[in-house]
Amino acid sequence: MGYAKGLKCRECGRPYPANPIHVCEFCFGPLEVDYDYLAMSRQVSRQRIESGPPSIWRYRDLLPIEGEAAVGRHCGYTPLVRARNLGKALGLTHLYVKNDTVSHPTLSFKDRVVAVAVTKALEFGFPVVACASTGNLANSVAAHAAEGGLTSFVFIPSDLEQGKVLGTSIYAPNVVAVDGTYDEVNRLCSEIADKYGWAFVNINIRPYYAEGSKTFGYEIAEQLGWRAPEHIIVPAAGGSLITKIWKGLQELWKLGLLMAVPTRMHVAQAAGCGPIVTAVKTDTEVIRPVKQPRTIAKSLAIGNPADGYYAYKVVKDSGGAGEHASDEEIVDAIQLLAGTEGIFAETAGGVTVAVTRKLVQQGVIGRDDLTVISVTGNGLKTQEAVQGALQAPAHIKPTLKSFDEVLAQRPAMAAKA
Amino acid sequence: MATLRVTLTFPVDLVRQPVVYTVAKTYRLVPNIRRARVTESQGETTLDLTGTEEDLKQGIEHLTRLGVKVKPLGGAGA
Numbered sequence: 001m002g003y004a005k006g007l008k009c010r011e012c013g014r015p016y017p018a019n020p021i022h023v024c025e026f027c028f029g030p031l032e033v034d035y036d037y038l039a040m041s042r043q044v045s046r047q048r049i050e051s052g053p054p055s056i057w058r059y060r061d062l063l064p065i066e067g068e069a070a071v072g073r074h075c076g077y078t079p080l081v082r083a084r085n086l087g088k089a090l091g092l093t094h095l096y097v098k099n100d101t102v103s104h105p106t107l108s109f110k111d112r113v114v115a116v117a118v119t120k121a122l123e124f125g126f127p128v129v130a131c132a133s134t135g136n137l138a139n140s141v142a143a144h145a146a147e148g149g150l151t152s153f154v155f156i157p158s159d160l161e162q163g164k165v166l167g168t169s170i171y172a173p174n175v176v177a178v179d180g181t182y183d184e185v186n187r188l189c190s191e192i193a194d195k196y197g198w199a200f201v202n203i204n205i206r207p208y209y210a211e212g213s214k215t216f217g218y219e220i221a222e223q224l225g226w227r228a229p230e231h232i233i234v235p236a237a238g239g240s241l242i243t244k245i246w247k248g249l250q251e252l253w254k255l256g257l258l259m260a261v262p263t264r265m266h267v268a269q270a271a272g273c274g275p276i277v278t279a280v281k282t283d284t285e286v287i288r289p290v291k292q293p294r295t296i297a298k299s300l301a302i303g304n305p306a307d308g309y310y311a312y313k314v315v316k317d318s319g320g321a322g323e324h325a326s327d328e329e330i331v332d333a334i335q336l337l338a339g340t341e342g343i344f345a346e347t348a349g350g351v352t353v354a355v356t357r358k359l360v361q362q363g364v365i366g367r368d369d370l371t372v373i374s375v376t377g378n379g380l381k382t383q384e385a386v387q388g389a390l391q392a393p394a395h396i397k398p399t400l401k402s403f404d405e406v407l408a409q410r411p412a413m414a415a416k417a
Numbered sequence: 418m419a420t421l422r423v424t425l426t427f428p429v430d431l432v433r434q435p436v437v438y439t440v441a442k443t444y445r446l447v448p449n450i451r452r453a454r455v456t457e458s459q460g461e462t463t464l465d466l467t468g469t470e471e472d473l474k475q476g477i478e479h480l481t482r483l484g485v486k487v488k489p490l491g492g493a494g495a
Contacts, residue, residue: 011452023490028422028451028463074451190489286454286461289486304426304488309454 003043004064007207008034010310018064020124030306031207033064041255043066046226049218049257055111056215060370062251063116063215064208070122071148072115074104076215080223080372085340088354091360094370096158096229097337098220099347100377105143106167107378108136108299108346109241113212117201118144120208126199126375127151132182132189133202135160135168136299136346141201142171152223155185160298181293182302202238213241217248220273220372221258228253228261230328231320231371233356235348236276237302239311241376242267246314248257264320266364267311268355270295271324272346276305279312287312296327296385297347299377321364325354333357334379344379352376420467421477426486427460436485437462444468444476463490 007016011029022031043366044061052058056076057069079099087095100109114137121129130153131141138154145152152173156165157180169175178185193200201209221228228249234242246265252258269277272295275287287308295302305311315322330350337353338344345353352373359365379386394410396402425434432455441448446468453462466473480487 023422026451028465028490187489283460284456286426286456286459288428289488291486304486366442 002064002066003035003037003061004066005034005036007031019368020121020126020199022204022206026258033158033207033211035062035064037251037254044255044257045220046257049222056115056212057081059215059218062218062248064211065116065119068122069115070106070119071117071144072105075111075115076103077219078103080220081341081343083341083373084302086337086373089336089340090353090357091367092371092389093368094315094366096220096224096370096372097341097343098216098374099343100216100373101343101349101375101379105147106139106293107381108140109213109374109376110136110140111144112215113137113209114140114144114201116212117199117205117209118148118150121150121199121205122148122203123201124205128153128196128198129201129205130189131155131167131190131196131201132156132186135165135381137202138168138173139171142173142175145173146171155189155192157182157185162384183317210240210244211243214248214251216241216374217245220245221249221252224370226252226257227370228258228263229370229372230262231264231266231359231365231369232374233266233352233359233372234374235297235300235352235376236311237300237305237348239267239276239305239307239309241374243307243310243314245374246318251332263318264364265314265318266320266355266359267315268352269321269322269324270297270300270330270351271326273297273301274322274324274373276301276308276311276315277322279308280315280320283308285312295330295347297330297351298382299346299348300351302353321359321362322363323355323358325351325358329354331386334386335389337375338379344377345375346377346379346382347385348377349375349379350385374387418467419470419473420465420492421473422463422465423477424461424463424488424490425480426488427462428484429458431483431485432458432460436480436483437464437471440476440479441466444472446472446476 009024046099054077094244273293290303333353334350450464
């Protein structure tokens with residue numbers, strides 16, 4: 001049994017039963033899960049969580065499911081890496097990387113939300129799960145649907161990276177490539193959800209789905225020894241992740257598992273599609289949509305973010321900041337992270353690292369501040385982004401002389417030897 | 418008759434014009450505003466629009482032509 005009382009409108013507070021609905025009928029505000037925190041606090045403790053499985057399900061009491069996890073049993077509890085080398089490069093002494101490049105099963109943080117959403121869809125009795133996606137979500141929905149024995153439909157913009165399309169198709173879902181932007185795909189899916197009554201994880205199941213992102217924040221705090229960091233840098237597409245990490249930290253504090261939450265939440269977006277960052281920098285709470293997103297960070301290319309306003313609010317309420325990263329800065333930062341920590345991140349990871357560098361340079365993040373960079377997806381999915389930027393292999397004959405020659409020609413190679 | 422739930426985002430030059438009224442009148446749509454946020458530089462209105470399928474289609478196209486961003490409710494993640 002879970003502790004979710006039902007749903008509640010984020011705008012007007014009106015309560016709703018725990019059904020597959022996502023919009024308040026009165027003010028059209030988004031619905032979110034409402035918990036009985038008093039009852040939860042009697043049950044939840046650090047010890048209870050620590051004795052749970054090494055996955056997101058160690059936080060099951062704080063998630064909106066009634067029974068046991070139906071899919072994604074090994075999802076989450078990814079490494080929090082003490083990033084000394086990257087810290088040195090950025091000028092930070094207490095830097096960590098929350099590394100969801102190794103999230104199971106599809107190598108991005110979307111596994112957290114989808115494991116919760118598909119479990120919930122099965123609890124509701126839906127025979128079909130579906131999503132609109134720029135890639136990572138599609139991979140994850142297809143994999144979890146396969147595991148749960150559900151039929152799945154995945155709608156993607158037709159210009160997606162090949163790696164992400166293949167990484168979805170392998171699980172044998174019904175993939176539909178739409179000639180349009182992510183926003184257009186999403187608009188179509190709202191209509192399909194109404195007409196066919198399927199479980200769209202990011203539409204009618206969205207209140208439950210979004211709760212999975214809280215586990216990213218829970219894990220950071222637990223892995224730091226039940227402590228909230230001073231800074232978390234989070235990439236934003238729709239803006240949900242940053243709001244849920246914040247909610248997760250606040251919940252741990254509310255339950256007495258954290259002494260304080262001094263965390264400043266910083267939002268990172270690409271220069272070619274950064275409406276939330278623009279709102280933060282210009283201090284305006286109405287998000288101005290980006291009509292034609294242009295960035296190599298396709299997983300962040302949502303021009304009209306559904307949770308943009310709430311993401312803006314979290315940044316402002318926590319005293320955080322926001323920055324954009326250009327395509328060149330993203331590629332450079334991907335290489336920096338790989339070259340210093342051995343972590344190959346997708347383009348969104350490049351965005352967060354590049355933005356962290358800027359925030360350090362601006363003095364927003366202090367040298368000795370406890371800082372966590374969120375890396376949310378694996379670089380193997382977006383290899384095209386860095387392909388042209390990498391040095392070609394040295395080509396030699398199978399002789400020692402040939403190797404000596406190349407070593408002499410490439411001083412950088414010799415320096416590493 | 419059909420009903421569409423949308424959020425309209427207005428660029429700065431349209432904030433002071435009666436865009437919703439004009440479109441509703443021209444295309445015989447019934448607007449029911451549920452929520453709005455307006456600043457000095459831009460505005461956002463969440464509402465439902467009721468009308469025939471064809472009138473709704475034309476009304477939305479008209480809004481888009483004016484530079485209003487039309488977004489249906491719901492949809493997150495990527």
